[in-house]
Amino acid sequence: IDLEVRAGEAVGILGRNGMGKTTLLAALMGLLPAQGEVRLRGRPLPRGAAARAQAGLALVPQGRQPIPGLSVEEELLLARQPGRWDLEGVYALFPRLKERRHAPSTVLSGGEQQMLALARALLRNPHLLLLDEPTEGLSPLLVHHLRGILRELSRQGESLLLAEQNAAFALGVVQRVYLLEKGKLVDCVEAERLRREPELLRSWMG
Missing domain, CATH: 1.10.8 (Helicase, Ruva Protein; domain 3)
Known part of the structure; x- marks a missing residue:
């Protein structure tokens, strides 16, 4: 894995189920052990989720995870x-x-x-917002509403890294897309090109 999110940019990670999207975000957040280095604003991040949260990463987890009793x-x-x-x-x-x-x-x-x-x-x-499959389980109306919210956040300069299986949703939000296949990033394409050439996206996603 070798990827970059520039300040104020929205970047997508696309892949079918089981390709490693959730694992990748968990490793970036420090929730899973991983080799290599994660840099934020040019500085290597310490290991561990609490330290990375303090340094400026925030994860919107798959499954939402509300806190019982609050x-x-x-x-x-x-x-x-x-x-x-x-x-x-x-x-x-x-x-x-x-x-x-x-x-x-x-x-x-x-x-x-x-x-x-x-x-x-x-x-x-945070300096970087990680979003793991945010459309999972949502109705089409709510998916449309969420897309508008993420577009607005991007317009306001928030840096987003969005892992999604719903390619149409992701392409309505991000500027660049990485394709993840079996735990490896195999390509990086401008989102605008994928919107113009849907056959390329079909060849990726099946």
């Missing part, structure tokens, strides 16, 4: 770090979370839990 707002307050994003900022981005702020996070719908997971990560004010 309300929506308690989860958000627990996640916040000083920076551009604050509680009112994520409530403006996700008005539904403000409506549900006193509800236990575990009773939210799948779409609401995805909003919560993304809001939690933003409140850490």
